[in-house]
Amino acid sequence: xxxxxxxxxxxxxxxxxxxxxxxxxxxxxxxxxxxxxxxxxxxxxxxxxxxxxxxxxxxxxxxxxxxxxxxxxxxxxxxxxxxxxxxxxxxxxxxxxxxxxxxxxxxxxxxxxxxxxxxxxxxxxxxxxxxxxxxxxxxxxxxxxxxxxxxxxxxxxxxxxxxxxxxxxxxxxxxxxxxxxxxxxxxxxxxxxxxxxxxxxxxxxxxxxxxxxxxxxxxxxxxxxxxxxxxxxxxxxxxxxxxxxxxxxxxxxxxxxxxxxxx
Amino acid sequence: xxxxxxxxxxxxxxxxxxxxxxxxxxxxxxxxxxxxxxxxxxxxxxxxxxxxxxxxxxxxxxxxxxxxxxxxxxxxxxxxxxxxxxxxxxxxxxxxxxxxxxxxxxxxxxxxxxxxxxxxxxxxxxxxxxxxxxxxxxxxxxxxxxxxxxxxxxxxxxxxxxxxxxxxxxxxxxxxxxxxxxxxxxxxxxxxxxxxxxxxxxxxxxxxxxxxxxxxxxxxxxxxxxxxxxxxxxxxxxxxxxxxxxxxxxxxxxx
Numbered sequence: 001x002x003x004x005x006x007x008x009x010x011x012x013x014x015x016x017x018x019x020x021x022x023x024x025x026x027x028x029x030x031x032x033x034x035x036x037x038x039x040x041x042x043x044x045x046x047x048x049x050x051x052x053x054x055x056x057x058x059x060x061x062x063x064x065x066x067x068x069x070x071x072x073x074x075x076x077x078x079x080x081x082x083x084x085x086x087x088x089x090x091x092x093x094x095x096x097x098x099x100x101x102x103x104x105x106x107x108x109x110x111x112x113x114x115x116x117x118x119x120x121x122x123x124x125x126x127x128x129x130x131x132x133x134x135x136x137x138x139x140x141x142x143x144x145x146x147x148x149x150x151x152x153x154x155x156x157x158x159x160x161x162x163x164x165x166x167x168x169x170x171x172x173x174x175x176x177x178x179x180x181x182x183x184x185x186x187x188x189x190x191x192x193x194x195x196x197x198x199x200x201x202x203x204x205x206x207x208x209x210x211x212x213x214x215x216x217x218x219x220x221x222x223x224x225x226x227x228x229x230x231x232x233x234x235x236x237x238x239x240x241x242x243x244x245x246x247x248x249x250x251x252x253x254x255x256x257x258x259x260x261x262x263x
Numbered sequence: 264x265x266x267x268x269x270x271x272x273x274x275x276x277x278x279x280x281x282x283x284x285x286x287x288x289x290x291x292x293x294x295x296x297x298x299x300x301x302x303x304x305x306x307x308x309x310x311x312x313x314x315x316x317x318x319x320x321x322x323x324x325x326x327x328x329x330x331x332x333x334x335x336x337x338x339x340x341x342x343x344x345x346x347x348x349x350x351x352x353x354x355x356x357x358x359x360x361x362x363x364x365x366x367x368x369x370x371x372x373x374x375x376x377x378x379x380x381x382x383x384x385x386x387x388x389x390x391x392x393x394x395x396x397x398x399x400x401x402x403x404x405x406x407x408x409x410x411x412x413x414x415x416x417x418x419x420x421x422x423x424x425x426x427x428x429x430x431x432x433x434x435x436x437x438x439x440x441x442x443x444x445x446x447x448x449x450x451x452x453x454x455x456x457x458x459x460x461x462x463x464x465x466x467x468x469x470x471x472x473x474x475x476x477x478x479x480x481x482x483x484x485x486x487x488x489x490x491x492x493x494x495x496x497x498x499x500x501x502x503x504x505x506x507x508x509x510x511x512x513x514x515x516x517x518x
Contacts, residue, residue: 008371
């Protein structure tokens with residue numbers, strides 16, 4: 001792997017972010033909207049039910065902040081690749097020495113910067129408007145964030161594989177896949193609150209165990225390493241599946257000459 | 264670098280590509296020697312672009328193999344592409360990048376740590392230094408083509424592959440492209456493999472032409488020799504003859 005190529009790809013996407021105002025929605029607008037929305041809902045319902053409004057808001061805000069780790073990781077990698085298809089740059093890239101792993105590393109590097117901006121925004125709004133400090137989760141944040149980051153990237157690899165296979169019609173999944181995972185992962189509620197039929201599906205998602213572990217920390221029960229262990233194991237399976245799928249779709253892309261869709 | 268047969272920069276043997284019921288390429292064999300200027304010609308649907316894509320490792324052949332500067336594809340695609348430059352007249356430049364940023368990006372993708380000097384040299388070679396600060400989507404199609412060629416030559420490739428480089432260019436810009444390419448090939452010994460529908464340009468630029476029709480190589484030689492082999496005066500007439508024959512064959516297949 002050549003570091004100069006990885007940096008070049010990361011810089012290319014940085015330029016796109018700087019010059020595309022709509023891209024700032026992901027890192028500024030949605031984080032602010034989500035923090036205000038979920039903080040307010042928590043505060044209102046927590047107070048209405050005679051409980052501690054700030055505590056309820058804290059549960060929802062912790063959920064949405066961690067969700068943004070997943071969202072930003074996934075969206076930056078998948079839209080990074082889509083940028084190449086939108087600007088017909090795929091053929092240019094495929095005819096250079098750039099390796100697939102170098103391209104992925106470059107977009108992920110850029111994605112980390114974007115993720116830092118998005119998560120910082122949502123965290124600062126939560127702190128400023130609702131006095132919720134996400135760092136109150138302490139060192140537990142490290143495994144929680146790490147697993148969500150890896151899951152976000154794995155989902156993006158699936159989405160990229162589908163775009164290579166079926167074309168731009170699969171782009172909606174960059175946003176749709178996360179929207180499907182959101183209710184099933186129990187971001188704001190325990191899995192037991194889901195309909196019975198959906199609970200096994202939820203348990204199979206690594207994200208569910210991450211959010212369950214986060215709620216445990218917020219409730220003062222400490223970090224459940226059992227939940228983290230299950231999440232890590234499921235993430236490893238997901239990553240392996242995503243890499244296998246992407247490699248297979250790339251082979252199909254080359255075999256069937258699908259580059260003609262992108263020039 | 265691996266051992267290369269003779270001074271060949273490109274070797275392709277038995278390339279076959281089938282898309283559903285269409286056999287786009289059917290046993291193409293091609294050698295290009297260092298410094299040689301070769302045109303790959305043929306009517307629409309002849310299999311030129313599919314052949315080029317296989318030579319570049321973008322499309323996998325159903326059978327056959329490609330070797331670039333001694334590196335076999337697809338296993339050594341990355342190493343092979345370090346010696347290849349590619350530009351196509353139909354490719355836009357990525358939006359939201361200035362020309363210099365675009366060229367710096369590709370210089371680095373070709374492995375250059377600081378390509379700034381090469382970028383300026385390339386812009387000057389094709390007289391487009393003044394475009395360095397322009398955004399990619401502000402350029403005309405001719406200017407885009409020139410920038411694309413600068414991109415493809417930044418790393419002094421041993422093989423330069425150009426797909427329709429002068430399509431939609433006015434004669435003045437096309438001349439500038441041709442002169443720039445001739446200078447490049449002469450100064451750096453770069454081999455050129457080019458597709459074009461402009462036969463006059465091909466006769467001026469290339470010393471060898473390879474005609475493809477129906478997925479096969481049907482002629483390979485010096486322009487005058489190929490024209491003579493078909494009993495025609497020039498490449499334009501050969502091209503029209505092959506296009507007519509391809510249309511007749513297509514009509515027969517429909518019946």
